[in-house]
Amino acid sequence: MTYLALYRKYRPSNFDEIVGQRPIVRVLKNQLKSGRIGHAYLFCGMRGTGKTSTARVFAKALNCEKGPTDNPCGVCRNCLAFQNGSFMDIVEMDAASHRGIDDIRDLREKVNFPPSQGRYRVYIIDEVHMLTQEAFNALLKTLEEPPKHTVFILCTTEPNKLPATILSRCMRFDFKRVSLGDIAEHLKRVSQKQGLEVEDRALKLIARHSQGSIRDSLSLLDKAAGLSSEVITYEDVLEIFGAVEDEVFIKIALAAKEKNPGEVLTILEGVFEKGKDINRFVEDLMYFYRNLLLILIKCPPELIDLPQEEILKLKDIASKYKKEEILQILDVLKAAANEVKWTIVPRIVLESALVKLTMLSNSAFEEVGKVEDKNAGKIISQKKEIISDSTAVTGIVEKKEVNKEVNKEVSIENNPGEMVLKVEKQEKKEEPSKKEDNTLEIIKAKWQDVVDFLSKNGKMLLTSMITSFKILPEKMQKNHLILSAQEASQGQLDFIKSQKKLIEEAVKNVTGLEVSIQDVKIKGIEGKKEREKDDDFVENVIKLFGKDIVEIKEE
Known part of the structure; x- marks a missing residue:
């Protein structure tokens, strides 16, 4: 006898065998009990959640000789005919291959014929969103007012593609993703039946x-059953998936926390040598850190869905982290997961992401301190004291850190008993217009939406680099936008500059503002250059008047 795949062999034959859809099952059973049968149903949800199986069970319950009943007997003539596929009054149609108007016209002609064996003629149209617009139009009137003996059940994974006129004529049921616990229990029952x-x-x-x-x-x-004739082990399943054991993720988490990039890359090398799936590795690593986060925020244990002994191991590792650190790590891994799918060098992308984890785990909060230090004060000074007699000339150099171009003037003031050399700096202030301020604030507020827009339009590499190097709007000069970056090399900046047209279009689509990107600069470079410029000026003053008579005072 030909082997039958498990998903076909254990397809639900009654409502009690449908897994993970209890609310939907309860409503359908109540309708069957009360006799309030609808003329059109829409079953929607992700693949493999039981949409078509539920439609078949519902059709069987409608036509059981003891029905309509919420518990088809499975032994009457109609039930047996249904099980062996010879029941004529249940018509299954695949809209992916029968999507044209001619197919629907044929259905409309046959729908008026009364059922030949059962009580109802049931049409199950799978992947209904694949029908053409003309086919939907042809179906519309029949769907709205079918013959009394006809029931339509439409199944789809993409209900958003259905016309509103179709949706409004159907009783809609949304099939949810089945929980891990329900799936594991179902697998256990099937395994026992299969021996x-x-x-x-x-x-x-x-x-x-x-x-x-x-x-x-x-x-x-x-x-998995094909790997072993005795016991299917955890290692067998890992081999099938191309996945790695949780101990590898534990080692990576510890090495990242200890700021040991060499150890992290050594562990990753072992993963590559075993030929593991890179995409699955990144996904599993994200899932591992997700579990650490759930432990830190004290979520219920059932959300983690791991054995108690493994949860205890994770608690020990989670205690070494802070919530904010794990959130940053998840951001890095999410960007890496997106880029790995598109790049031709996934190994390098993954290695750089894991090395970045070793930096994030120890410096996640350093940026906060830097910002506080920057805002606390911008006066940088040096002190030098000399001992001189009453006739000495004292030079005073006032040095201030500024972020804009300055004009420097040197003047000599004669006071009783001393001569003062004063270096004055006058800031040339450029007051941006209110319009520029508003434009910049709008772009800053909508920047994440701009990044999401690029991601949705398939610009994964650009999105990943914007996220990884913290590309942010910095300032406006007339209609020109200047972006800032952190931890980016010159080559990476050049790449982002080459994509500025895409960023400009995304800004326009999200905010409605037309701007041109003038430059992308590493954050802090401008201030650094200005400080170097001030240092050169002070050095020239000292050379001119002599270091013995110049005193640099703190302001």
Whole structure:
């Protein structure tokens, strides 16, 4: 006999076997009990959550000889015909391959025929969002007022693509992602029926990687069963997925916290040598740090969904971190995950991201201190005291840190008993217009929306670099925008400058403002150059008048 895949063999045959959709099941069963049967239903949700299976069970319950019933018997003539696929009054149509107006016209002609075997003629249209606009228009009138013996059940993963006229004529049910606990329990029941011995840890790993899909989880279990004829272990499942064990993530977390990039890269080298899937590695590492965050913010244990002994291990590691650090680490990994999918050198991207973790874990809060120091005061001075007699000439150089171009004037004042050399600095202030201030504030407020706009339009590398190097709007000069960056090399700045047209278009789409990007500068460079300029001026004054008669006083 031909082998039957697990997801087909264990497809639900009644409402009690539908996993993870209790509210929907309860409503449908109540409708069957009361006889309030709708003429059109819309089942929507992600793949593998039971939309088509629920539609089939509902159709079976409508046509059971003891029905309509919320519990089809499974032994009557109609139920048996349904199970072996010979029941004529349930029509399943795949809209992905029958999407044209001619297919819908054919359906409209047949829909008026009464059922030949059962009580209702049920049309299950899968992937209904694939129908053309003309096909939707042809279906509309029939869907609104079908014959009394006809029920339509539309299934889709993308309800947003359906016309509003179709949506308004259907009773909508949203199928949610199935929880890890429900999937693991279902896998355990299937394993026992199949005579498979599977470790609980392996079942939970399969459930986690199925991403809320029952069908995917059964396919993965089917695949794992081919590796071992005795016991399916956690290591077997890891091998199937190309994933790594949690101990690797623990080592990375400890090395990152200890600021040891060499150890992190050594661990990563071992992952590459085993040929593991890079994309899955990044996703699993993010999931690991997510669990650490949940522990730190004291979430319920069921949200972590790990054995108690593993949670205790994670608590020990989580105690070494702060919440803000993990949030920054997740931001770095998220950017790396996006870039790894598109770059031709994923290894380098991943290595640089993990090295960055070793810096973030120890310097996550240094920026706050820098900002506070910067705002506290901008007076930089040097002191030098000399002993001189009453006829000595005292030179006074007043030195202030400024961020704009300055004019310097030197004047000599004669006071009783002393001659004063005074260096005066006059700031040439450029007051930006209120319009420029408002424009800059608007762009700053909407900057994250600008980055999201670039990401949604597929500019993953540019988005990743903007996030990683903290590219931010710095100031406006007339209609020219200057951006600032941190920790970026000159080559990286050149790349961002080459993409400035894309950034300008994103700013226009998000804010409605037309600006041109004049430059991208590393933050702090301008102030540094100005300080160097002041230092040169002071040095020239000392050379001119002699260091013995010049005193630099703090203001």
